[in-house]
Amino acid sequence: MTGRFVIKGFGKGTAILVAALLLSPYLMSAQTVRKELPDLEFARFGLDKIVFLGDSAAFEKAFAKMDGALLTGSGNFRILHIGGSHVQGGTLTRQFRNNLLALGDGIDGGRGMVFPYTAAKTNTPSCYRSRYEGEWEATKNTTRDLPRRLGLTGMAVTTSDPAASVKIVLKARNATPADPDFRFDRLNVLGYASDGELFPVVVTNSGDTLAGVRNEAASCWSYMLPTPQDSVKVAVAGSGGDLTLTGIYLDNDSPGISVTGIGVNGAAVPSYLRCEDFERDLMMVKPDLVILAIGINDASGNNFSQDEFIARYKTLVKRIRLANPDCALLFVTNNDSFRRVRRRVYSVNRNGLEAQEAFFRLCQDCGGGYWDLFGIMGGLGSMKKWEEAGLARRDKIHFTDEGYAIIGDLLYNAFMEKYLEHLRRKSWLD
Numbered sequence: 001m002t003g004r005f006v007i008k009g010f011g012k013g014t015a016i017l018v019a020a021l022l023l024s025p026y027l028m029s030a031q032t033v034r035k036e037l038p039d040l041e042f043a044r045f046g047l048d049k050i051v052f053l054g055d056s057a058a059f060e061k062a063f064a065k066m067d068g069a070l071l072t073g074s075g076n077f078r079i080l081h082i083g084g085s086h087v088q089g090g091t092l093t094r095q096f097r098n099n100l101l102a103l104g105d106g107i108d109g110g111r112g113m114v115f116p117y118t119a120a121k122t123n124t125p126s127c128y129r130s131r132y133e134g135e136w137e138a139t140k141n142t143t144r145d146l147p148r149r150l151g152l153t154g155m156a157v158t159t160s161d162p163a164a165s166v167k168i169v170l171k172a173r174n175a176t177p178a179d180p181d182f183r184f185d186r187l188n189v190l191g192y193a194s195d196g197e198l199f200p201v202v203v204t205n206s207g208d209t210l211a212g213v214r215n216e217a218a219s220c221w222s223y224m225l226p227t228p229q230d231s232v233k234v235a236v237a238g239s240g241g242d243l244t245l246t247g248i249y250l251d252n253d254s255p256g257i258s259v260t261g262i263g264v265n266g267a268a269v270p271s272y273l274r275c276e277d278f279e280r281d282l283m284m285v286k287p288d289l290v291i292l293a294i295g296i297n298d299a300s301g302n303n304f305s306q307d308e309f310i311a312r313y314k315t316l317v318k319r320i321r322l323a324n325p326d327c328a329l330l331f332v333t334n335n336d337s338f339r340r341v342r343r344r345v346y347s348v349n350r351n352g353l354e355a356q357e358a359f360f361r362l363c364q365d366c367g368g369g370y371w372d373l374f375g376i377m378g379g380l381g382s383m384k385k386w387e388e389a390g391l392a393r394r395d396k397i398h399f400t401d402e403g404y405a406i407i408g409d410l411l412y413n414a415f416m417e418k419y420l421e422h423l424r425r426k427s428w429l430d
Contacts, residue, residue: 033416035099035409042385047375048410050330050418053364058328062288063422069109069256076109078286079259082272083293086335087263088117090125091401095408096415097127097259098178109256111182113249113285116166116234119157125261126173126401132157134164134236141264141271151190151219152281153247154264154272160198160242165235168248183228184250188220190281196241203233211237218284219277220249228252246277249284260285268297269312273319282323290320291411292368293332295359296397299351300339306358310365313358317366329368332411333359336374336383338396346396348381371414373407 037045052059068075081093101107116131117124120138124130139147141154148156157166170182189200189212202210202223212221232250236243264271272278272294294316298309320327334355338346356374363370378385386392391403399407 033103033420034413037406037409037413040385040389040391042378042382042389044376044378045410047372048414050369050371050414051363052369053360054367056369058326058367059289059369059418060422061326062328063419065288066257066419067423067426069107070104073255075255077257077288078109078112079257079289079291080112080262080282080285080287081259081291081293082262083295083332084263084267084297085265085398086296086404087261087293088123088125088265089263089398089404090127090261091404092399092408092411093125093259093261093263094127094172094179095405096412097261098180099409099412100257100259101180102178106254107256108180108182108252109254109258110251111170111184112251112258112260113153113247113262113281114168115153115155115247116157116168116245117155119166119245120155122265124173125263127179127261129169129171129173131167131169132165134161135159136161136164136166140266141274142266142268144274146274148244149192149246149277150275151246151277152275152285153190153262154267154275156191156244156246158242158244159236160196162198162236162239165203165233166245167231167233168250169231170250171230181230182250183230184232184252185225185228186223186251186253187225187232188215188218188222188249188251188284189234189245190218190220190247190249190284191243191245192219193238193243194241197238198236198241198243199238200234200243200245201237203235205229205231209235209237218280219246220284247281260287266297267294269294269309269316271297272316273312279319279323282320287324287327289328289330291330291332292316295332295334295355296337299334299355300337300349300397301351304351304354306354309355309358310361313362314366317362329366331359331363331366331368331370333370333372333374335397335399336377336380338383340395348383350380352380369418371411373410376410377407 066077069077118130119132119136136157139156172179212223337349
C-alpha cells in the first residue's frame with residue numbers, strides 16, 4: 001500500500017510524505033492543515049486547544065494508529081463521536097470527518113455505524129440519508145423503561161410487517177465537493193428476532209437479495225457484497241414474530257480513517273447507561289479515540305448535581321474501557337445555552353459553569369483530554385452572541401448549520417495541533 005496515502009500537495013511516495021510531514025517547518029507550523037475561521041469578536045478562539053491534565057499516553061497510542069493510516073497506508077484509525085442532538089444532526093461530525101479525510105487521497109477507512117432514523121420518525125444526520133417502507137415502531141434511550149434492548153446507537157426500530165424495509169444512502173444532504181464518496185463492501189445488520197422466523201436480507205443496487213450469516217455473540221447478521229456500494233436496502237424475510245434493528249455497520253477493507261457519529265435527540269449520560277448492549281456494539285466499532293460530548297441535556301434542568309453527573313460519566317467511561325482499555329478519551333464541555341422562561345423570554349443557563357468544571361474534573365480523574373467548547377465560544381451568555389451572528393438557533397441551545405461547521409473546524413484545528421506536536425516529538429525521537 002506504500003504511496004497510496006498521500007497528503008495532497010506533496011506528490012507520491014511514502015518517503016516524500018514522511019519527510020514533508022516530519023521535516024517541513026511550514027507544515028510543522030500547522031499553517032497548511034489549519035482551517036480558517038471567521039473573526040468573531042465575542043468568541044475566544046485562543047482557547048481552541050486540547051488540554052491534558054494527566055497522562056497523555058492513550059493519545060500517543062491513538063496518534064500512532066493515525067500515523068499508520070495516514071503515512072504508511074497500514075491499519076485503521078477509528079474515532080467515535082457520541083452525544084445528543086448536536087451529534088444526531090450530523091453537521092458538526094460531518095465537518096470534522098471531512099476535514100480529516102481531506103488530508104489524503106483514498107483514506108476512507110469505512111463509514112462505521114449508521115441508523116435508519118426515518119423509520120424511527122426522527123431526523124437523519126446531514127451526512128447521509130435514510131428511507132423506509134412498511135410499519136416500524138421506535139425505541140429510544142431517552143425512555144426510562146425501555147421496551148426493547150438497545151445498543152450503541154441508543155435506538156431501535158421493530159417490525160412484524162413482511163413488507164417493511166429500510167435504506168441507507170451515503171449521500172450528504174446539500175452535498176458539497178468537500179463531502180467524500182463513501183463506499184462499503186461488507187456490513188453488519190445489528191439486531192434480533194423474537195417469537196418467529198423473521199430475519200433481514202440485503203437488497204443490492206443490482207436487485208440481488210443476499211442472506212446474511214448470523215453471529216449470536218455480536219447479535220448481528222453479516223454480509224459480503226460483490227462490489228463496493230454507496231447505499232444499502234435491508235428488507236424483511238421469513239414470517240412470524242417481529243424483527244428489531246439496532247444499527248447498521250458499514251465497512252470496507254481499506255486502511256484509513258473512520259469517524260462514527262452517535263447521537264440521540266434529548267439524550268443524557270443516563271440514556272446511554274440504559275443501553276444493555278453498549279459495550280458489545282462498541283467492540284464492533286473498535287474506537288481508538290472516543291469524543292464524549294454528552295452533557296447538554298444533563299445540565300438543562302433546575303436540579304443539576306455536579307457530583308452525580310461526574311459519577312454517571314465515570315460509569316460510562318468504565319463501560320467504554322471494557323470494550324477497549326487503551327482507548328483515548330476527549331471530553332467536550334457543554335456549549336453555552338439558555339432556558340426558556342416563557343414565550344420569547346430566555347434566561348442564561350448558569351449550570352454551564354458547573355458542567356464546565358465537571359468536565360475538567362472528569363478529564364483529570366479519567367486520564368483523558370478536554371476541549372473547552374464552553375470557553376471557546378465565549379463563556380456564559382455567549383450563545384446569544386452566536387444567535388445574533390446567525391450561528392445559533394432561536395432556542396439558544398442549538399447552532400445553525402454554519403455554526404456547527406465552525407465548531408467542526410475548531411475541533412479539527414485543536415486535534416491537528418496535538419497531532420502535529422506528536423509528529424514533532426516522533427521526529428526528534430527518531
